[in-house]
Amino acid sequence: MTFWSRKIPDMDDDQVFKALADPTRRHLLDRLFERDGRTLTELESELEMTRFGVMKHLRVLEDAGLVVTRRDGREKLHFLNPVPIRLIHDRWIDKYTEHRVAALADLKHELEESA
Amino acid sequence: MTTLTAQTTQIYSVFILATPEQIWDAITKSEFTQQYFYGARIDVHDGRRFCSIGDTEWDEEVLEADPPRRLVHGWVSAYDPDLAAEEQSRVSWEIEPQDGGITKLTVVHDQLEAAPKTAENVAGGWMYILSGLKTLLETGKPLAG
Numbered sequence: 001m002t003f004w005s006r007k008i009p010d011m012d013d014d015q016v017f018k019a020l021a022d023p024t025r026r027h028l029l030d031r032l033f034e035r036d037g038r039t040l041t042e043l044e045s046e047l048e049m050t051r052f053g054v055m056k057h058l059r060v061l062e063d064a065g066l067v068v069t070r071r072d073g074r075e076k077l078h079f080l081n082p083v084p085i086r087l088i089h090d091r092w093i094d095k096y097t098e099h100r101v102a103a104l105a106d107l108k109h110e111l112e113e114s115a
Numbered sequence: 116m117t118t119l120t121a122q123t124t125q126i127y128s129v130f131i132l133a134t135p136e137q138i139w140d141a142i143t144k145s146e147f148t149q150q151y152f153y154g155a156r157i158d159v160h161d162g163r164r165f166c167s168i169g170d171t172e173w174d175e176e177v178l179e180a181d182p183p184r185r186l187v188h189g190w191v192s193a194y195d196p197d198l199a200a201e202e203q204s205r206v207s208w209e210i211e212p213q214d215g216g217i218t219k220l221t222v223v224h225d226q227l228e229a230a231p232k233t234a235e236n237v238a239g240g241w242m243y244i245l246s247g248l249k250t251l252l253e254t255g256k257p258l259a260g
Contacts, residue, residue, distance in 0.1 A: 012130065036122040068126045068221065079126040086242040087129075087249070090258065 012065070013091065016084045019064035024049065025057050029066060032080035039075050121234035124225040127241045130217050133252040135210045138220055139183035141248060142208055150257040151247030153240070155194075164188045175203075184210050190224065192233045202229035220245070 019025055024047065031043060044054045058078060061067040068081045131138060141147040145156035155168045164175040171194055179187035186208040192198035205226040211219045222241055227234040247258040 036126075037124055065128060065130065068128050070126065079124070081126060081128045082242050083127050083129045083245050086246045090246050090250070 012084065013088060015064040016066065016088055019060050019066055022057070022060075024053075025061055028054075028057060028061060029080060032067065032078060036079045037070075037072075037077045039077060043078065121227070121231060121238055123227040123234060124223065125227070125234070125238060125241065126221065126223050127245055128219065128221040129245045129249050130213065130219055131249045131252050132216060133218055134216070135183040135212050135218050137252055138210050138218055138248075139186075141252060142186065143182075147251065151251045152244055159186065159188075166193070168194050178205070179207075190233070190237075192230070192236060195236065198230070198233050198236055201231075201233050204230045204233060220248075 020029075027047070028043060031046060032038060040051065040055060040058065043058070044051050047054055058067060062069060065084045066081055068079045070077050070079065133141075141151075143157070143159035145158045148155055148157040153168065155166055158165045159177060159180070162177050162180075164177055166173055166175065173191060173193035175191055176189040177186070178189065179185060188206055189203045190206045191203050192201065203226075204224065207223040207225075209219075209221040209223070211221070213219055222245065224237055224241065250256070250258045
């Protein structure tokens with residue numbers, strides 16, 4: 001229990017950061033943000049890349065949980081799953097921005113004290 | 116959330132260190148939902164999903180219940196008068212156990228074609244709810260803030 005609870009969240013974060021560390025993959029996420037539920041063929045048509053290349057990128061995004069696929073008849077549809085980004089936000093961004101805000105509040109307090 | 120057009124099928128998925136039974140309880144009992152679902156008290160029983168936020172109470176039809184794997188219910192945004200007039204949409208909770216004590220929870224919110232304002236409204240909300248549910252089940256505490 002403790003092993004997994006410590007290990008899993010960080011592993012998840014690694015995969016998400018790696019998946020996001022590539023312009024093509026970020027572009028694919030932006031396309032899905034505009035309109036979800038797209039096929040590989042649709043996504044491929046907007047990129048100057050082979051079908052195999054796009055498939056590989058989608059696979060990385062899927063492994064990181066950023067893309068979820070569903071079958072609809074013969075088609076495989078790709079959906080953006082923003083939850084892992086939200087988790088990173090809650091885990092990392094909030095933490096540091098809160099500090100910034102607190103630092104500014106302290107500064108304001110100090111300046112007002114000395115005024 | 117700024118979307119060009121809010122999606123009529125939205126899918127959200129999260130891995131949680133919890134059993135399917137724990138997740139089932141967390142989505143069907145108000146003692147849990149009020150800690151991560153915008154304070155809403157939600158209880159699923161007798162084929163209905165009873166909800167209350169503040170003074171507003173309403174209930175939704177349960178379309179499918181297969182504990183602890185699958186729950187499908189109608190969705191009415193009764194919490195906001197502007198959205199309440201829109202057509203009912205549908206929410207499916209899929210609970211799939213994985214290796215290592217992890218469970219994958221997927222929420223599919225679809226049939227939103229006749230509920231564009233609801234579609235826009237829930238897009239950011241589901242992320243917050245699932246993040247909060249994960250935190251609650253893994254740490255025993257609600258998400259701070």
